Amino acid sequence: MLQYIGKRLLQLIPVLLGMTFIVFMIIRAIPGNPAQVILGQQASKEAVAALEAKLGLDQPWYTQYFEFLMNIFRGDLGESLRTRSPVADELWPYLAATIELAVFAMIIAVIIGVNAGIISAWFQNSWFDYTAMILALIGVSVPIFWLGLMGQWVFGIEMDLLPTTGREDVRNPVHAITGLYVIDTLIQGRFDQFGQVLRHLILPGIALATIPMAIIARMTRSSMLEVMRSDFVRTARSKGQKMFLVVYKHALKNAIIPVLTVIGLQMGILLGGAILTETIFGWPGIGRYIYDAIGFRDYPVVQSGILVVAFIFVMINLLVDVLYSVVDPRIKYD
Amino acid sequence: MKKGKIWSLIVLLVFSMMLAACSSGDSGSEGEKGSGDGGSSGGNKTLVFGRGGDSVSLDPSSVTDGESMKVAANIFETLLNFGEQDTTIHPGLAKEWEASEDGLTYTFQLEEGVKFHDGTDFNAEAVVKNFERWANGDADTFPYYQSMFGGFKGDEGHVIDSVTADGDYTVIFKLKRPQAPFLKNVAMTMFGIGSPTAFEKDGDKFGDNPVGTGPFKFVEWKRNDSITIEKNEDYWKDGLPKLDRVIFRSIPDNAARLNALIKGDVDLADGINPSDAGTIEGDDNLQLFERPSMNIGYLGMTVTREPFGDAKVRQAFNHAIDKQAIIDAFFEGAAEIAKNPIPPSVSGYNDAIEGYDFDPEKAKELLAEAGYPDGFEMDLWAMPVPRPYMPDGQKVAEVIQKNLADIGVKANIVSYEWATYLEKASKGEADAFLLGWTGDNGDADNFIYALLDRESIGSNNYTYYDNAELHDILIEAQTEVDEDKRNELYAKAQEIVHEDAPWVPLAHSIPLLGGSADITGFKAHPTGSDILTNVDFK
Numbered sequence: 001m002l003q004y005i006g007k008r009l010l011q012l013i014p015v016l017l018g019m020t021f022i023v024f025m026i027i028r029a030i031p032g033n034p035a036q037v038i039l040g041q042q043a044s045k046e047a048v049a050a051l052e053a054k055l056g057l058d059q060p061w062y063t064q065y066f067e068f069l070m071n072i073f074r075g076d077l078g079e080s081l082r083t084r085s086p087v088a089d090e091l092w093p094y095l096a097a098t099i100e101l102a103v104f105a106m107i108i109a110v111i112i113g114v115n116a117g118i119i120s121a122w123f124q125n126s127w128f129d130y131t132a133m134i135l136a137l138i139g140v141s142v143p144i145f146w147l148g149l150m151g152q153w154v155f156g157i158e159m160d161l162l163p164t165t166g167r168e169d170v171r172n173p174v175h176a177i178t179g180l181y182v183i184d185t186l187i188q189g190r191f192d193q194f195g196q197v198l199r200h201l202i203l204p205g206i207a208l209a210t211i212p213m214a215i216i217a218r219m220t221r222s223s224m225l226e227v228m229r230s231d232f233v234r235t236a237r238s239k240g241q242k243m244f245l246v247v248y249k250h251a252l253k254n255a256i257i258p259v260l261t262v263i264g265l266q267m268g269i270l271l272g273g274a275i276l277t278e279t280i281f282g283w284p285g286i287g288r289y290i291y292d293a294i295g296f297r298d299y300p301v302v303q304s305g306i307l308v309v310a311f312i313f314v315m316i317n318l319l320v321d322v323l324y325s326v327v328d329p330r331i332k333y334d
Numbered sequence: 335m336k337k338g339k340i341w342s343l344i345v346l347l348v349f350s351m352m353l354a355a356c357s358s359g360d361s362g363s364e365g366e367k368g369s370g371d372g373g374s375s376g377g378n379k380t381l382v383f384g385r386g387g388d389s390v391s392l393d394p395s396s397v398t399d400g401e402s403m404k405v406a407a408n409i410f411e412t413l414l415n416f417g418e419q420d421t422t423i424h425p426g427l428a429k430e431w432e433a434s435e436d437g438l439t440y441t442f443q444l445e446e447g448v449k450f451h452d453g454t455d456f457n458a459e460a461v462v463k464n465f466e467r468w469a470n471g472d473a474d475t476f477p478y479y480q481s482m483f484g485g486f487k488g489d490e491g492h493v494i495d496s497v498t499a500d501g502d503y504t505v506i507f508k509l510k511r512p513q514a515p516f517l518k519n520v521a522m523t524m525f526g527i528g529s530p531t532a533f534e535k536d537g538d539k540f541g542d543n544p545v546g547t548g549p550f551k552f553v554e555w556k557r558n559d560s561i562t563i564e565k566n567e568d569y570w571k572d573g574l575p576k577l578d579r580v581i582f583r584s585i586p587d588n589a590a591r592l593n594a595l596i597k598g599d600v601d602l603a604d605g606i607n608p609s610d611a612g613t614i615e616g617d618d619n620l621q622l623f624e625r626p627s628m629n630i631g632y633l634g635m636t637v638t639r640e641p642f643g644d645a646k647v648r649q650a651f652n653h654a655i656d657k658q659a660i661i662d663a664f665f666e667g668a669a670e671i672a673k674n675p676i677p678p679s680v681s682g683y684n685d686a687i688e689g690y691d692f693d694p695e696k697a698k699e700l701l702a703e704a705g706y707p708d709g710f711e712m713d714l715w716a717m718p719v720p721r722p723y724m725p726d727g728q729k730v731a732e733v734i735q736k737n738l739a740d741i742g743v744k745a746n747i748v749s750y751e752w753a754t755y756l757e758k759a760s761k762g763e764a765d766a767f768l769l770g771w772t773g774d775n776g777d778a779d780n781f782i783y784a785l786l787d788r789e790s791i792g793s794n795n796y797t798y799y800d801n802a803e804l805h806d807i808l809i810e811a812q813t814e815v816d817e818d819k820r821n822e823l824y825a826k827a828q829e830i831v832h833e834d835a836p837w838v839p840l841a842h843s844i845p846l847l848g849g850s851a852d853i854t855g856f857k858a859h860p861t862g863s864d865i866l867t868n869v870d871f872k
Contacts, residue, residue, distance in 0.1 A: 032753035039398070039477045045792050047473030047480060054474060082390055084538060093557060145587070152593040164594045170560050170581045171380050282585035282594075284558035292558075297753055 001325070004333035008318050016310060020072070023306045024065050027299055033057075034081050034297040055081060068303060077308075078300030082293075087304045091286070094273075095308070096179030097167060098285035101277075102270035104201045105208035110263060113213040117220025117259075121228060122247050132217060139214030148207045148280035155203060162203055165282040169196045204281040208274050212266035219262045223255040230254075256327055264320030268313035379871055380579040381853075384591045384600035388558045388584045391541030393533075394524045395468055395476050400772075400862045403523040405561050405582055407863035409451075410526025410546030413442055413461065413505075414517055418857045419626050420679060421776025423517050427456065427527060427547065428505075437512030437815035444503040448570045450529035451551045458499035463530040465497040475538070478524040482775070483513075512813040514820055515777040522775050523863045549575035549867040558584055576855070576870035588720075595620065595848050602853060606846040608666030608725060614848040623847040627670065627677050628860035630781065631723035631770035633734065633838040636762050638798045641710060648835040650700035651766070652690035654741045655838050660733050664726050665843055672839035674828045675781055679860060681817070682778035682824035687832050689839075697741045709742025715759065715767035716749045722845040722862075723770030730840070731768060759796045769796060776860065778824045783808045786831060799836035 035051040052058045056067065071078060077087040116136070120129040156164040167181060168174045174193050177184045182201075185194040227233065228251055236246045273287020286305065293301035325331045385404065390397045394406035415426040428442035448456040468479040469487040476486075484491035493516070495508040509516065519525070532545035544552050547570070550563035561582040565575055583600060585591040588607050595603040596617065606614065606622070614620045635642040635651065642648060661669045673689030676682065701709065714735060717727030724730065728749065735745045745766075750758060759767050771794070773780050784790055787808050788800040804827055811823040831837075847858055855868035 030751070030754060031757045032751075033757060036757065037753055039473055044473075044480070047477070050472065051474045084391075085542075090557065097559075149587075149589050149593065152590060152597075156593060156597045156599075160597075164597045164599050165585050165590055166583060166594075166599070167559060170382055170562075170583055173554070173556075173560070173562065176556070279586045280590050282559075282583065282587075282590060284556065284584070288558060288586070295751070295753060 001322075001333055005318070005322065008321070012311075012314055012318075015314060016307065017069075019310050020069065020303065020307055021065070023303055024068065025061075027294070027297070027302050028061060032297045034299060037296050038081060068300075072304075072307070077304035080293075080301050081298045082296050082301075087301055090289075090301075091305065091308060093176070093179050094284060094286040094289040097283060098271060098273050098278075098287065100167075100180050100182060101201065101204055101208060101274075101283060101285060102267065104205040105270060106212065106263070106267055108205055108209040109213035109216055109266070112209075113216030114220050114259065116213075117217040118224055118247060118252065120217070120221045121224030122243075124225060129221075133221070136214035136217045139210040139217075142210065144207055144210070144274075144276045145280050147210060148203070148277060151203045151207060152280075163196075163200050164203070165280075167197065167200050167283065168193070169200075172196065204277050204283055207280070208270060208277045212263075212270065215266060216259060216262055220255070220259050223258045224251060227251045227255040253327070257324060260320055260323060260327065264317050268316045271312050271316070272309045379577045380581065381577050381602060381866065381869060381871075382581045382583055382600040383866075384583050384585050384594055384603040386584070386586055386588070386591070386605045389555075389561060389582075392544040392552065392555070392561075393528070393541030394526055395479060396538075396541055398477050403861075403863040405563065406526060406544065406546075407523045407548075407865050408550045408563060408580065408867075409544050409548045409552055410523070410528060411548050412521050412523065412526050413444075414521040416518075416521050416776070416859065416861065419859060421518060421521075421628070421773075421860065423521060426521065427461075431517070433517075433815070437514075437516075437813070438509050440507040440509070440516065441500075442505045442507070444505065445570065446503055448547050449568060450532070450545050450547050451566060452529050452532055452545045454529045454531040454545075456527070456547050457502045458505045459502075460530050461505045461527060462497050462499050463534075464525075464527050465494070467533060468525075469494065469497075478522070478774075482519040482522065482524070512815050514812055514814055515775060515779055518775040518777050523861070549865075550580060553579075560584070571867070575867045577866060580866055592848065595850075598850065602847065602849040602856065604845070604847045605722075606848045608664070608668045608846060610848075611666060611668065611846055619851050621849055621851050621853070623849060623856060623858050624668070625722075625845040625847065625858035625862070626679055626860040627842040627844050628679055628776060629723040629770060629772040629845075630672055630675060630677060630842055631669075631721075631768070631840045632672070632675070633766055633768055633840060634759075634764075634797045635766045635836060635838075636764055636797055637800075637836055638762050639765050641704065641706060642765065644704045645834055646700045646704035647706065648838075649690065650697040650704070650741065651738070652835050652838050653693045653697035653700065654743075655734055655737045655840075656692045657838075657840055658692070660730055661841050663733065664729055665841060668846060669841040669843040672842050673832070675786060675831055675837065675839060676778050676824075676828070677773070677781075677842040680773065680776055680778050680781065682821040684825040684828040686825070687828055690835075694737070694740050701741060701743075706742075709744065711744040711746070712765040713748050714738070714745040715755065715764040716747050717752075717768050718749045718755060719752045721770055722772060723841070723843050724768060725843070727768050734768075760792065760794075762796070762798050764796070767796065772862065774861070779808070779812055782824065782827055782831070783812070786836065797836040799834065801830060801834060804830045804834075 035048045035055065035057060039047055039051060056064060079086050080090060116132045120132045123129055152164040155162045172193065174181045174184055177187060181197040185197055233246060233251055236250055273285045275287040275291045278285040278288040290302060290305040293305065325333060385401060387401045389402040389405050390399050391402055392406055394403055394410060412426045413428040415424045417424055427445055429445050430443040432441045444458060450456055468476045471479065471486060473480045480486065484493045486492060493509050493513045495510045498506050500506055526546055529545040533540040536543055549566055549569050551566050553562040553564050555561045562579060564579045569575065585594055588605050591603045591605065592610050594600045611622055614622045635648050637643050657671045661671060673687055674684055714731055716731035717724055720726060731747045735747055738745045771785055784794050786795055786799055788805050791798055807823050807827045811820050814820040814823060849856060852872040854870050854872055858864055
């Protein structure tokens, strides 16, 4: 097992290297000049040229790329061109905000998605099945910005239940320790703030959960349908095993592998940040951070930000592969 | 029996949903309309200001973006202030000032007894140190210093010869040559006076922990989320500021920001879409604020690209485009038709100029005279992002496309991502392009020279328009200290621009803000830097 993990980690190196190269080339291939953006529209040509030289942007691309790689190996993610702060320092608060939202959304997506899929498969072709699958179809197709704004309108303004935007009640701000506010408020015993933080998570969490929820529901359903037809399910039922147990204990265990794969992939995507959700809900996550950096041609932020996101993505998938063997002991990595 | 199982499943499902949404039950401290009485901690008068983006740095001299200025204007003060809602010059940290006859020496008398937030005394030496700091910088560290004062120490273009202290409360500026907008430049938020103790200690990290003399002190910055400033208890103007805390929140989406305003999550919101003005006016809990216009939205024509080298073609475009229709449809009336490259609020505006009227027939004649009786085909560049001077570039472009089709010109709308758009347009790659400008200091030079002079080609003169006569006038105006003579020069400059027509000036928009109805004393400033000293809740 350890050997397998080691091998997989080694395989990551070329993947991440290739990724850095592609990102590096793409961000430079598009027109737009970071020096110009930093200095603003007022700047003279000479000033722009001087700043380019200072930032090393006048060097040939391979020199710049090599420099970037060497810094990465030294654990240095570079410095933002715009704010002049180290990317490594800037990154964490954004990443923490994204992790908090992504985990919350994924919990919603898994609980509802998996159960809806199971019940749909159990009562195939029933009204529940049809309704759930139509909802799933809507879930993957509804535009997030519409859903988000509607959520704000209905639950925020009309029903006055939930806050519309942001991570916290800014009038009663959370003192950040880890950056994960759910944990920070608990550590400090601020239960009033803990409630606030959860309330702020609900609307963006649901908006973000819709797509993975729908995908998980459909995957669970089809995987369960296959398993429900197998011999051991019939055997279990003929022995008088309760249907609930048959479905949730025996069938689910056999059907869960493809669902796990989907959950892993979706989790990776969510952790990459969700620009639309973050924009609609004013959520200070990593998606917007990188997206804004693209607009400002903040090369170090884009390069290092995407590298970190890609790293998380592949690690989650590795974790899912390891989980396979936990869930299904027949799968062995040797 | 079977039914029972279904029920147990439904219960399970409902239970899991409740688990997922567990939250809402266990609190209720917020939720009520928040304005005024504020939250459970800190002072009791907290204003939450919702805006589109985060600041880049809170050291205003080091950045160029408006969102940074918006916060910095409340932490720092300048030697001179702009008027409440215009760019006239008023006392600031300097209570009196005097210019020499030749316009080369300015003497400022400073307020006494003012202290920076860190306890450092504000005096002439502090002012000198601030200007020394900027003059010894470079374009990277202090971009605006370069554009407003012509360069840095040792540069030929640098306007300021020396800044010296005469006693504790007198500062003398000596200039190398007269600079007409000098006082307006000094009043810009970018040149807010910071504590020398703090910037000598923090160096380029000063922007993370800004220390000024302003009505509010910096408290906390959660990037991309919120910036908190609190009342400066020792502020030198008695009884001010009235608010205890101000929190600037970034909510990028205009509709979401409006939702937050209606809900009461924010008390004041900028970037209100003109189409949402009615919603705010119709809501008893809200009020609408107008920011006096100091901008211009225009269609530029690149004169180095055929057929736009011919002034007749450019004039034809001016007659072909229905500005009123554009303003009615996309600015919802919150704009004024533009006929000059500078807005009417700016001193030197030439109101005697007759704008080109909407007259497609006249336009066709002009095109025929220019040798294009059957029109031609061209690319029309549409801005990809909303800006205060152009709320919806794509839709405006569609109207223009239709107007041009009526005179036989086939316009293909193209667009690029914003930074790409600016870069390509500045290289003269666009036939005709939508763009605009918001003034920095309310001076005509900051519009006409910055946007249409030959020396601005490559920076902000995207049209490559180059007129020697105009250039001479603009250079003369830069050093003309007599206001009337200067205005005459600008009047003439506007006539030349009108005749040559490198642009179709479209609109001077009025940016809108929304606020809760109990806000008092808020005055939106045309520069976009709103000073919140007098703001209060009823």
